[in-house]
Amino acid sequence: MDMSMDFIVVGIIISLLSIVLIYRVAKGPHVIDRIVAADSIDVIIGLVMVLYGCYEERSLFLDLGLIVSLLGFIGTILVSKYMEGDI
Amino acid sequence: MIARIIIDLLFAVGIFFIFSGIVGMIRMPDTFCRLQSSTNIITMGGLPILLGAAIYGFYIGNTIIGVKSLVIALFILLTNPAASHAMTKAAYLSKADMINKDKCDDYGRDIDE
Numbered sequence: 001m002d003m004s005m006d007f008i009v010v011g012i013i014i015s016l017l018s019i020v021l022i023y024r025v026a027k028g029p030h031v032i033d034r035i036v037a038a039d040s041i042d043v044i045i046g047l048v049m050v051l052y053g054c055y056e057e058r059s060l061f062l063d064l065g066l067i068v069s070l071l072g073f074i075g076t077i078l079v080s081k082y083m084e085g086d087i
Numbered sequence: 088m089i090a091r092i093i094i095d096l097l098f099a100v101g102i103f104f105i106f107s108g109i110v111g112m113i114r115m116p117d118t119f120c121r122l123q124s125s126t127n128i129i130t131m132g133g134l135p136i137l138l139g140a141a142i143y144g145f146y147i148g149n150t151i152i153g154v155k156s157l158v159i160a161l162f163i164l165l166t167n168p169a170a171s172h173a174m175t176k177a178a179y180l181s182k183a184d185m186i187n188k189d190k191c192d193d194y195g196r197d198i199d200e
Binding site: 017023029037 | 101113140151166
């Protein structure tokens with residue numbers, strides 16, 4: 001089963017959609033708007049890495065996707081706690 | 088062939104939800120409405136794509152890709168509600184603008200007591 005074309009098309013569509021979110025990162029009137037857009041971009045980059053791992057049939061890139069998702073989650077929680085006033 | 092149809096349908100569902108979530112992120116009038124659209128992107132957009140990748144990995148006999156995709160899906164499913172909750176609480180406590188048309192501020196009433 002040759003599905004490499006499907007992974008390429010889905011990855012390119014998702015990447016182009018995530019570029020649109022940069023508008024919200026640049027413009028967002030509040031800090032939380034920027035954080036939300038950056039978190040969404042992080043998760044989408046993780047998805048693209050998973051798709052690339054399926055394209056190459058190597059599982060190394062799936063680990064990279066997990067690490068990117070983890071770092072995005074930690075950054076989101078950190079900035080949220082800072083905005084809340086706990087730190 | 089049937090596996091390819093299933094995987095492509097899952098990818099189509101994921102792309103549709105990511106697209107609708109991004110339209111919501113651009114056009115919603117309020118910080119809290121935009122937070123709701125971001126949950127739409129991550130949960131309903133990310134999980135079908137990861138599930139399709141897991142089915143592909145199990146179908147071609149590469150078990151590591153399937154198991155790791157399921158682990159990433161479980162991780163996103165566990166951590167995204169926590170992150171959304173923390174961001175919403177931070178947005179409320181740092182006094183983000185709330186649109187005045189349909190304001191229902193029960194959390195502020197509970198804090199004041």
